[in-house]
Amino acid sequence: MKILISGGGGYIGSTLASACIDSGITPLILDNLSTGQRRFTEGRIFYEGDVGDRNLVRRVFKDHSDIYCVVHCAALTSVPESLKRPLDYYRVNLAETIKFVGEITDLGCDRVVFSSTAAIQGSVSDISNRSRPSNPYASSKSMAEQFLADVSSSGLRSIVMRYYNVVGADPKLRSGNTVDISSTHVIAQMLACRKFGWDFPVYGNDWPTRDGTAIRDFIHVWDLAIAHIQALSRFDDIMNHGSTDHEVMNIGTGVGTTVMELLASFERVAGCNLNVRIASRRPGDIGISTADIDHTRHLLQWDPVYSLEEAISSSLAWEEKGRSLAD
Numbered sequence: 172m173k174i175l176i177s178g179g180g181g182y183i184g185s186t187l188a189s190a191c192i193d194s195g196i197t198p199l200i201l202d203n204l205s206t207g208q209r210r211f212t213e214g215r216i217f218y219e220g221d222v223g224d225r226n227l228v229r230r231v232f233k234d235h236s237d238i239y240c241v242v243h244c245a246a247l248t249s250v251p252e253s254l255k256r257p258l259d260y261y262r263v264n265l266a267e268t269i270k271f272v273g274e275i276t277d278l279g280c281d282r283v284v285f286s287s288t289a290a291i292q293g294s295v296s297d298i299s300n301r302s303r304p305s306n307p308y309a310s311s312k313s314m315a316e317q318f319l320a321d322v323s324s325s326g327l328r329s330i331v332m333r334y335y336n337v338v339g340a341d342p343k344l345r346s347g348n349t350v351d352i353s354s355t356h357v358i359a360q361m362l363a364c365r366k367f368g369w370d371f372p373v374y375g376n377d378w379p380t381r382d383g384t385a386i387r388d389f390i391h392v393w394d395l396a397i398a399h400i401q402a403l404s405r406f407d408d409i410m411n412h413g414s415t416d417h418e419v420m421n422i423g424t425g426v427g428t429t430v431m432e433l434l435a436s437f438e439r440v441a442g443c444n445l446n447v448r449i450a451s452r453r454p455g456d457i458g459i460s461t462a463d464i465d466h467t468r469h470l471l472q473w474d475p476v477y478s479l480e481e482a483i484s485s486s487l488a489w490e491e492k493g494r495s496l497a498d
Contacts (some may be wrong), residue, residue, distance in 0.1 A: 173197045173238050174403060175231060177222045177271065178245030179215075180207025182356070183286065183337060183392060185346040187242065188215060190396035196403065199235055201227075202245065211346050222271040232278045240282035240403055241275050243268065246312070249355045250290065250455045253308035264311035269318055276327050283329045284402055285319055287312050289388070289421065289460055291333070306455030316419070323417035328410050330402050334395065335388035335423030335462050339482030340489035342393055347489030357387075357430070358486045361437050361445060366490075370448035373430050378458035384430035388423035388461040391477035391485070398422050401471040409470050423462025424475045433479070440483040 174191060178184040179200030184207065188198035192215075200217045216235075220227040222245050232238060246264050247253070253260040272283060291313040293303025304310040319329040338358045340347030348359040364371040376383040402409065402420075409418055428436075438444055468474060 172403070173199060173235055175199045175201060175235075175238050175241045175275075177201045177241065177243045178207060178286075180204055180209065180212045180217075181244060182346065182348050183334075183395065184242075184244040185211035186341050186392045187244070187396045187399050189341050189343070189345045190393070190400050191403075194400050194404075196400070199231060199238065201231060206247075221267065223267040225270070225274055228271065228274045229278065232275070232280070238280055240284060240406060241280055242284045242286070242399060242403075243271065244286040245271075246286065248288075248308065250306045250308050251453055253306050253311070254454055257307035260307045260311045261314075264308070265314050265318070268315045272319070272322065272327070276322070281327055282406055283319065283327060284399060284406075285315070285329055285331045287316055287331050287333045287419075289333045289335045289423065289462065290457075291316070292460075293457055305457060308455075320417045323415070328406075328416040329418075330406065330409065331417070331419045332398065332402070332422045333419065333462075335390050335421070335460065337392050337395055338389045338479070338486065339391040339393065339477065340485040342485060344485075344489055344492050347486065347493075357433065358437065358483060361434070361441075362486060362490050364445050365441060365443055369446075371434065371445045372448050372450045373434075374450050374456060375452035375458075376449050378452075380429055380458060382429050382431045385456065386427040386429050386459045386461065387433075388426060389428055389433065389479050389482065390423050390462075390475055391482040393485075394424075394475040394477050395422050398467070398471055398473050401473045405471060412470065418470065420467040420470065421462040421464050422467065423464055425462050425464050427459065427461040428479060436479055437483050440480050441487055 176184050179188050180202035191198040200212050203221045290309035291304045304313045348356050380386050
């Protein structure tokens with residue numbers, strides 16, 4: 172089986188590509204490397220460019236006429252950045268998605284797995300909800316979901332996966348997150364604070380939660396990748412299961428963790444203490460976001476298996492690997 176992964180040079184896309192290889196699936200990577208990394212594409216079939224490049228997409232399908240499914244991971248994903256650059260988010264996450272899906276449909280591909288976000292649900296975990304996006308990033312993804320739902324009535328079949336907070340690294344350390352305070356991934360921020368002695372910012376301690384800090388559902392990136400493998404292997408069964416050619420799934424653990432609880436786990440696993448700086452709530456943030464994954468369990472025959480501590484340990488191992496390669 173061959174699949175095309177847009178954004179396959181990024182953190183999640185590259186981990187999915189590794190999971191495909193481990194499962195006997197051949198991943199084809201399409202990435203413009205605006206945020207992805209070339210090193211994550213090494214040794215893999217790679218096409219550099221934009222998903223909206225009609226000629227490039229046609230070349231991929233000409234070279235590989237047996238593509239089974241497209242997994243569309245390419246996107247801009249930062250909530251704070253989307254508030255500053257909303258036009259870019261609608262252009263990349265919505266307009267380019269429309270162009271890309273239109274092109275692959277014209278080329279005969281009728282299976283799409285779409286990377287979406289739980290941010291479109293606000294604090295509600297019900298997959299039927301798509302009415303509470305609180306920032307341009309979430310809104311652009313919500314509109315892309317609606318587009319897929321609409322075109323699924325004309326031959327395209329789609330599975331939407333709404334990601335919760337993805338953490339950790341590939342257990343074989345083939346890919347992971349960049350240690351950077353500007354990262355949208357909280358453990359990468361913690362690693363940067365540990366490495367450079369920076370204060371770790373906690374955005375709000377007055378949320379209506381058990382310790383005043385926001386609650387999130389943290390899922391190991393490998394559990395998320397395996398959920399995709401299950402969706403690919405069961406795609407036709409999933410579509411035959413219901414009366415629709417469009418399915419939406421939450422990809423999380425169902426367990427909520429506050430920011431301070433996450434910090435305590437990180438400090439315990441890493442054997443360090445971070446300086447904490449309480450900051451104001453960020454525009455577009457929500458207080459509570461956890462997943463209801465009963466529907467996902469049923470359709471994918473999947474359950475997350477990695478703990479939060481294992482995710483933190485894998486992130487530490489990935490950082491150590493990066494430091495050793497730099498020495």
